Structures are given as structure tokens and as C-alpha cells.
Amino acid sequence: MTKIKFCGMKTLDDIFAANEIFPEYVGFVFASKSKRYITPAQAEKFRAALSKKILAVGVFVNEKISTVAELLNNGIIDAAQLHGNEDNAYIKNLRRLTNKTVIQAFQFDCALRITHYALSSADFILIDSGAGGGKVFDWNLIKNFRREYFLAGGLTPENVGEAIKLLKPFAVDVSSGIETDGRKDFNKMKKFAEVVRNNS
Numbered sequence: 001m002t003k004i005k006f007c008g009m010k011t012l013d014d015i016f017a018a019n020e021i022f023p024e025y026v027g028f029v030f031a032s033k034s035k036r037y038i039t040p041a042q043a044e045k046f047r048a049a050l051s052k053k054i055l056a057v058g059v060f061v062n063e064k065i066s067t068v069a070e071l072l073n074n075g076i077i078d079a080a081q082l083h084g085n086e087d088n089a090y091i092k093n094l095r096r097l098t099n100k101t102v103i104q105a106f107q108f109d110c111a112l113r114i115t116h117y118a119l120s121s122a123d124f125i126l127i128d129s130g131a132g133g134g135k136v137f138d139w140n141l142i143k144n145f146r147r148e149y150f151l152a153g154g155l156t157p158e159n160v161g162e163a164i165k166l167l168k169p170f171a172v173d174v175s176s177g178i179e180t181d182g183r184k185d186f187n188k189m190k191k192f193a194e195v196v197r198n199n200s
Helices: 012-021 040-049 065-073 088-095 111-118 160-167 186-199
Strands: 003-006 025-029 055-060 079-082 101-107 124-128 149-151 171-174
Touching: 003 012, 003 186, 012 025, 012 040, 012 186, 025 040, 025 171, 040 055, 055 065, 065 079, 065 088, 079 088, 088 101, 111 124, 124 171, 160 171, 160 186
Parallel strands: 003 025, 003 171, 025 055, 055 079, 079 101, 101 124, 124 149, 149 171
Antiparallel strands: none
């Protein structure tokens, strides 16, 4: 069964919606330049309201290792998703401070880079089309990629079923595809989850 990650949670209503729909993961964006940025204090409030059966993932871009580890070790997030220039040395140093799950994100640019993605020392990798641009890349180019990964980039309730049938990813990650006018849309969230579960 392909797992679901709703990313960019910004309000308590988003959290309540997740508690009803039950994705396996939700994402809190700690990258200050993102329109979905939240503070650690907001994340702590959201984590307290979030079902304990749902894992909270913190999204970071070139953040100080100590800051990431502190959020992990304090239980505000359960996993760290690295979206910047972090490398295996960064991950190694992070693991000296915490034993929590690490997800390394890669922006897909060409099929030749797939071998590089596979060498990541992270627990999981995430393959994205960009930095939250909501665009789809050619999924056929990663069709034979065998490492477990999160698929992101332009996923919507309308196309996620096709993605799952073609790629069978470990998880699918969605943000703008479940929004209306920049806000999470409960009906789109629910539809997305239904399509994923019906096609896994």
C-alpha cells in the first residue's frame, strides 16, 4: 500500500482534516522562504493536536544540524526531510545527535542522476520535480528505480492513481495539489487519499 504525505500544514484545521483522513505522514515546512513556513512553536501546537498514529515530518533547507536534531529529539517532529544541499556528511553528523528518520529530497533533472540518488545514506529519498512548484516530471524516467522513495511534484487527485500504477512508490507527497486558493481543501485531501488507497 502506497503511503500518503500531506505536506505544508499551516493551520489547526489542516491538522483536524488529517486526523479524519489519516495519511501516514504530514509535513511541517521550516524553510523561511516558503509560503507554507511555520515556526517551531506552531509546529509544537500542531503536533499536540495531531493523531499519534500520524508521523510529523519537518521540511528543512540547509538548516543548522543542531536545530533539526532538537526538533526531532523534542518530539515536535518524527522525521527530517532535507531539501537543500545537504549531503551524506550532513546526514552522518545529524545521526550523531538523533536516531530519527531522515528523508533526503532530490530535484529530478535527468535520468542520469538516478544513480546518485540511490547513494544517499538517508533512510528514504524523495524525488521531486522542483521546490514546491507543483509541476510533474516524466515519471517513465524513474520507472525502473528500485529504492524505496517518496514521489512528489505536481501530484493531484486526478493524476496520483496513474503515478501509483506506473511506479508503485513507497509514498506520495502532495501539497499544492490538495489546495484551493493557497489553503488546504478538505474535499481534495479526502479525494487524494481515496484515489491512493484504491490504486495501491
